[in-house]
Amino acid sequence: MNESINPVSSLSHKNRIEQEMLHAILVDEAVYPWNPADPATTAYLDQLEATFEPGNLSEDIFESQWRRLSQQAEQLWSSHTNSLAVSLIQKFESRMPIQLLRQLAANVEAATNSGQTLMDQLVNCVQDVVQGWDPEDLRVMARPLAMAMRDGHGEVLEVTLRSIQQTEWDNLSEVEQARLSLAIARYALGEVSQQSES
Known part of the structure; x- marks a missing residue:
């Protein structure tokens, strides 16, 4: 009886991993917006520059x-x-x-x-x-x-x-x-x- 449970549980575990992997790949979130032609890139870089405060570094x-x-x-x-x-x-x-x-x-x-x-x-x-x-x-x-x-x-x-x-x-x-x-x-x-x- 244990033998019949293991293949099903490992199959469902494998399916769950595949689904998580597909979800991670297909997520529409821009992780690294680095296309210079994209206006969003300019905004992203401007935001990074704004956070940089040189302080007393001349x-x-x-x-x-x-x-x-x-x-x-x-x-x-x-x-x-x-x-x-x-x-x-x-x-x-x-x-x-x-x-x-x-x-x-x-x-x-x-x-x-x-x-x-x-x-x-x-x-x-x-x-x-x-x-x-x-x-x-x-x-x-x-x-x-x-x-x-x-x-x-x-x-x-x-x-x-x-x-x-x-x-x-x-x-x-x-x-x-x-x-x-x-x-x-x-x-x-x-x-x-x-x-x-x-």
């Missing part, structure tokens, strides 16, 4: 708070860019001048959001650092770095760095400067990629 206070917030945001943004430059300087300052490492870091930051292929990103990152090179020549040198990293063979980067003599930047040949710049750019692009994934 335009000067608003402006100073906005300036403070903007400065904090700028510091956070620049610290991200600076952190890449600092990382490159710590790792490669004995191999490349600091101003070139900073320039390379800025170029890497710009290239990461460009939507270009890895090879084009590498070439664009180093063109300002090693001036006078044809982009096609840089692509030829960048190809092993771009292709090997795509296949998961990261040791090509290390081999490239080891194959270039560790001496002052000015003592390197133009080819070695270009290869070193491309290797550092590839390292930096990898760092930015890891930071964005975490």
Whole structure:
């Protein structure tokens, strides 16, 4: 006898829930009137603005708070860019001048959001650092770095760095400067990629 009652009670319970759900959906009450073309929206927003009383908050206070917030945001943004430059300087300052490492870091930051292929990103990152090179020549040198990293063979980067003599930047040949710049750019692009994934 209990078995015959349970299906009916659960069916009526299910029907009641469905009815409540339909009622909630079909209620003609505007919960969030946010159609800008609707005159009721303007009235609603005017009502909200009327309830806001700034009290003793003046335009000067608003402006100073906005300036403070903007400065904090700028510091956070620049610290991200600076952190890449600092990382490159710590790792490669004995191999490349600091101003070139900073320039390379800025170029890497710009290239990461460009939507270009890895090879084009590498070439664009180093063109300002090693001036006078044809982009096609840089692509030829960048190809092993771009292709090997795509296949998961990261040791090509290390081999490239080891194959270039560790001496002052000015003592390197133009080819070695270009290869070193491309290797550092590839390292930096990898760092930015890891930071964005975490």
